[in-house]
Amino acid sequence: xxxxxxxxxxxxxxxxxxxxxxxxAYAGWAQKPEFRLTHLYRxxxxxxxxxxxxxxxxxxxxxxxxxxxxxxKLTPFFExxxxxxxxxxERKEVGLEIGKDIFPWLYFxxxxxxxxTRENDIDWFIPFYExxxxxxxxxxxxxxxxxxxxxxxxLKGFILDEYIFDFDRGAWLRNEVAxxxxxxxxxxxxxxVNWGHxxxxxxxxxxxxxxxxxxx
Numbered sequence: 001x002x003x004x005x006x007x008x009x010x011x012x013x014x015x016x017x018x019x020x021x022x023x024x025a026y027a028g029w030a031q032k033p034e035f036r037l038t039h040l041y042r043x044x045x046x047x048x049x050x051x052x053x054x055x056x057x058x059x060x061x062x063x064x065x066x067x068x069x070x071x072x073k074l075t076p077f078f079e080x081x082x083x084x085x086x087x088x089x090e091r092k093e094v095g096l097e098i099g100k101d102i103f104p105w106l107y108f109x110x111x112x113x114x115x116x117t118r119e120n121d122i123d124w125f126i127p128f129y130e131x132x133x134x135x136x137x138x139x140x141x142x143x144x145x146x147x148x149x150x151x152x153x154x155l156k157g158f159i160l161d162e163y164i165f166d167f168d169r170g171a172w173l174r175n176e177v178a179x180x181x182x183x184x185x186x187x188x189x190x191x192x193v194n195w196g197h198x199x200x201x202x203x204x205x206x207x208x209x210x211x212x213x214x215x216x
Contacts, residue, residue, distance in 0.1 A: 028063070039053070040053060041053045042209045044205050045205075052090070053084060055080055056078070057078055059075065075097040076094075091115065099140070106142070107140070107142040108142075140162050144158040157180070158179070174200045176197070189212065191213075192212075
């Protein structure tokens with residue numbers, strides 16, 4: 001089972017990489033990448049000692065076909081998460097995601113990321129942390145839809161499913177699903193609210209997240 005899951009992850013990532021590499025003959029880069037800086041707060045509805053805030057910075061480079069339409073997206077990123085109760089940086093990650101808009105409303109991507117953690121994976125109310133340094137992959141399926149659009153107002157809904165695989169352990173690590181809304185405040189600022197469920201081996205979380213993102 002573990003090897004089968006690993007093969008699926010490798011095939012998905014290599015497949016996207018293959019499309020990216022062999023598209024150079026008829027495509028080119030967009031002139032300007034999209035930079036995003038996100039500040040996020042997560043409130044765990046089951047265990048408040050798992051509440052975090054996180055900062056993420058990313059740059060998305062769009063690869064266009066010969067008609068100027070997005071073919072693939074390449075996104076390097078860096079993210080840090082801090083446990084609010086214990087006041088420590090419990091997770092840091094740096095990685096690269098390759099993705100594609102399958103349809104205007106459906107995005108599929110796969111990332112390889114290096115992770116450093118000091119996470120509490122035991123359901124105790126004590127500051128016990130396992131330090132780890134490992135590599136994981138994250139498969140992302142993102143469905144979005146405009147719910148309301150007017151001259152000066154737009155509201156978008158989305159459903160997100162993320163599957164995380166731990167290469168060091170050779171097994172899935174967690175599965176995250178979320179449903180939420182995005183409200184742009186301007187061309188350069190957007191806000192988001194969502195509810196999510198996080199499935200892990202030894203405990204689950206239900207969480208509410210809010211975030212604000214600067215786009216430039």
